[in-house]
Amino acid sequence: MADEIPIFPKAGSILINTGSIVNWNRLKRKPNHTPTDELKECISATVGSWLNDLDKTKAQYATDLKCINPTFSSNLSGDDREQLKITVKIFVTQPDPLALEDAIEKVLADLDVTSLETVLLSLSQPDQKSVSMDGIKTLWEVLERMVEKEKILAIGISDLAKDELEQLHTWSTVKPCINHVNLASCCVMPPDLTEYAKEQDIQLLTHSDPKGKSDIVTVYLPEMFPDKTFQDVLCSTATEKDSEGWSVSWIARYTALVKDRGIIKAKGYLVKAVRDVKKVK
Numbered sequence: 001m002a003d004e005i006p007i008f009p010k011a012g013s014i015l016i017n018t019g020s021i022v023n024w025n026r027l028k029r030k031p032n033h034t035p036t037d038e039l040k041e042c043i044s045a046t047v048g049s050w051l052n053d054l055d056k057t058k059a060q061y062a063t064d065l066k067c068i069n070p071t072f073s074s075n076l077s078g079d080d081r082e083q084l085k086i087t088v089k090i091f092v093t094q095p096d097p098l099a100l101e102d103a104i105e106k107v108l109a110d111l112d113v114t115s116l117e118t119v120l121l122s123l124s125q126p127d128q129k130s131v132s133m134d135g136i137k138t139l140w141e142v143l144e145r146m147v148e149k150e151k152i153l154a155i156g157i158s159d160l161a162k163d164e165l166e167q168l169h170t171w172s173t174v175k176p177c178i179n180h181v182n183l184a185s186c187c188v189m190p191p192d193l194t195e196y197a198k199e200q201d202i203q204l205l206t207h208s209d210p211k212g213k214s215d216i217v218t219v220y221l222p223e224m225f226p227d228k229t230f231q232d233v234l235c236s237t238a239t240e241k242d243s244e245g246w247s248v249s250w251i252a253r254y255t256a257l258v259k260d261r262g263i264i265k266a267k268g269y270l271v272k273a274v275r276d277v278k279k280v281k
Helices: 035-052 097-111 133-148 162-171 191-199 227-237
Strands: 013-017 064-068 084-092 116-123 152-158 178-182 203-207 247-258 263-274
Touching: 013 035, 035 064, 035 227, 035 263, 084 097, 097 116, 097 133, 097 247, 097 263, 116 133, 116 178, 133 152, 133 162, 162 191, 178 191, 191 203, 227 247
Parallel strands: 013 064, 084 116, 116 152, 152 178, 178 203
Antiparallel strands: 013 263, 084 247, 247 263
């Protein structure tokens, strides 16, 4: 595709909404997918469907793109909203409060709801050897403001060791209700973490999402969705020029469970990426 004319040469931002993927047959046939594999396939399918209906002439001049899968809705504002528990995990690679706020507002808007039951924060900085508690604090204050505005009911964190979790709990106004721990970083929960979480009534839940580094033990894991992977998806679905220069700003994965039944009503992703068009040759 290297010689093809770019489809959206002036675009500096793109928001991708996969819609609910619960009933995607193509994913059901691949039960051993990693979270990164799942996200890659979702983005690829969404961008591909979106391009089929895109006005290519208007796209040449578009600066901000919104890519929605036309087949699968993400709207959760129906009559059964009160029966749903919506949990959103937001992955960011930089302690950018504007990016986090943007992610929350976009999720609320695209799901067409006024509040979220739980939001979990995952900060993974590939260039850092350990978690930045200053970065966590900057982002946590955003979540606390959202709780004050009643846009979020409860907030949690990912992959903090006991000492870091204690720091967060000590200085935060709204205390973390969950610490989401990567299974690859500890087959058995560290006793000090388990004891502290029990004392402070913090749930320890496990996950298999990739993360730049876990501080629970010294183990390095791949990022959830590196910029290069995102660029490769655009290269394969659009053109090589369209794929250049993009950086993933945030990823939000939402899950809506039917309360007291544990049935997944909806699950999907929103992904925001940006680039400096002037630097794309």
